[in-house]
Amino acid sequence: MLKGPAMTDAEQAARTDLIFKALASGVRREIMRVLATSSGAGANRCCGDEICACTFSELLGIGAPTVSHHMKTLLEAGLVVAEKRGLWVYYRLAPRAIDEITGAVNEVVLGKGPEARPTCDCD
Numbered sequence: 001m002l003k004g005p006a007m008t009d010a011e012q013a014a015r016t017d018l019i020f021k022a023l024a025s026g027v028r029r030e031i032m033r034v035l036a037t038s039s040g041a042g043a044n045r046c047c048g049d050e051i052c053a054c055t056f057s058e059l060l061g062i063g064a065p066t067v068s069h070h071m072k073t074l075l076e077a078g079l080v081v082a083e084k085r086g087l088w089v090y091y092r093l094a095p096r097a098i099d100e101i102t103g104a105v106n107e108v109v110l111g112k113g114p115e116a117r118p119t120c121d122c123d
Helices: 009-023 026-036 053-060 064-076 097-110
Strands: 080-085 088-093
Touching: 009 026, 009 064, 009 097, 026 053, 026 064, 026 080, 026 088, 053 064, 053 088, 064 080, 064 088
Parallel strands: none
Antiparallel strands: 080 088
């Protein structure tokens, strides 16, 4: 994971837990896949097009409240960003979301820290 200079080990562990919680749901993994493969996503699978919450309702066959619940979890984990426009909310992958996920896996499975090479240069 990309560890900030002021992030303690406990904060890092809490961040990792949030990412794994967010990815524990098949619906949330599908949302991430759709965002990562949206038409504007580059070769590094980041910075794709924004997608309206209503689109996820249609694609996944779930109601708007359920989409909202899943998006809240992804937002709390820092994996997506949202922008409200009128009645609708549009979502896109957060910059470095894929790096964050890869870093969390490296940290837990391989015992490696935040040295994972970034794949996104969106910032």
